[in-house]
Structure formats: C-alpha cells, structure tokens
Amino acid sequence: NAGVTQTPKFRILKIGQSMTLQCAQDMNHNYMYWYRQDPGMGLKLIYYSVGAGITDKGEVPNGYNVSRSTTEDFPLRLELAAPSQTSVYFCASSSPGLVSYEQYFGPGTRLTVT
C-alpha cells in the first residue's frame, strides 16, 4: 500500500503559467481533499470530493480547479499561476463511516511562483 502519493515533489512556475498537481490514493477511500499550507500557518482547505464525479469548494478555492473522474485520482489544476499561490500543497483522503474524519496525507508538493 503506497497510501497517498503526490507528484511532483517540487515545482517552480512563472507567473501566468499553468500546471496540474497530481494526487492518487490506493486505499479505496471515497473522500479526498486538497489543502495549502503557508509558512507558520495551519492547513486551509481548497477543494474536496466525496466520490467520483462530485467535488465542492473549500475555504480558499479561488485560482484552482479540480476534477474527480475515478476513486483513486484527484488532480488540482492551477490555470494562471500567481505569486500568492506559492505554498506547500497537500492531498489527503479518508473513508466514510465512523473514522471518516481520520484523514491520511500525501508528502506534499512545494510550489514556487515567480
């Protein structure tokens, strides 16, 4: 079991460029989440999904898009990168039921926009 995997690990983008952050999980979890973590701050929810074909906005969705075509994958798209999107991005997943709140995180993608 690889758990939650994220690629790439690091990326530098120029302002206005686009990219997709990949996230995959092999635990058959229905719920998946994208967070960003800024220095000295906690985790802020960008988007989440409760199953294939279902996505919803979190606390800070502006500038991002997501899709969920399979249970395993939940990519995050940045269309026009801005310096304010410089951050560490984490993907997480959880399973519905009694322990649905126990989220498991990937290793993160460190993104710099210059």
Place this chain on the structure above:
Amino acid sequence: GQQLNQSPQSMFIQEGEDVSMNCTSSSIFNTWLWYKQDPGEGPVLLIALYKAGELTSNGRLTAQFGITRKDSFLNISASIPSDVGIYFCAGQRSTSNTGKLIFGQGTTLQVKP
C-alpha cells in the same frame, strides 16, 4: 473561515522534559484529532478522539477530548529528539458526511539533546 486556537505557538525544551499543548474553539466539536508533521513531510495522524472526556494514549503521547467539547489537550512525556516537528490539532464541527476538518495553526516543538 473558522480556525482553532492552538497554543503555544512554539516550544523549545530539553530532552527528557514533558510537553503540553492545547487547542480551543468557540464552537462545539464532535471529533478531535492530533497530527505531527516532520520537516518536509505531510502530517501523520497520532491520536483520534471521539467522545467528550475521552483520554487516549499512543506510546508517550496522551490526548484528551475536553469535557466542554470545545477543547483538546496533547501531552508528550519524556521528550526525545525525534519528537521535533509541528503538531496540529484538527476538529470536526458538525455531523456532515464530508469528513471536513478544521485545523489549528500548529505548535512547533524543538528538543535540545
């Protein structure tokens, strides 16, 4: 959006000392979780609490779900250098079926050998 108030923000302690940190909210939570994040890694779940007053241990770590349901505490006994990292509390505020969590700002722990 709502965040949890986590304190202290940072701690610098001597190896062998005990550590206490807490998380408070103005709202009632149904679930409290504690995570640890090592440098350059993603958060790892340490302890999950599901009932008010619940006290749960994981090795040298002990966490409690506050009786008011508005706070939680994490204690680390006899700290060692590998305890270094950022500790996050997280809570589930409603009975919604999305599994969404609200996170504290984190407590950065440094341990001097």
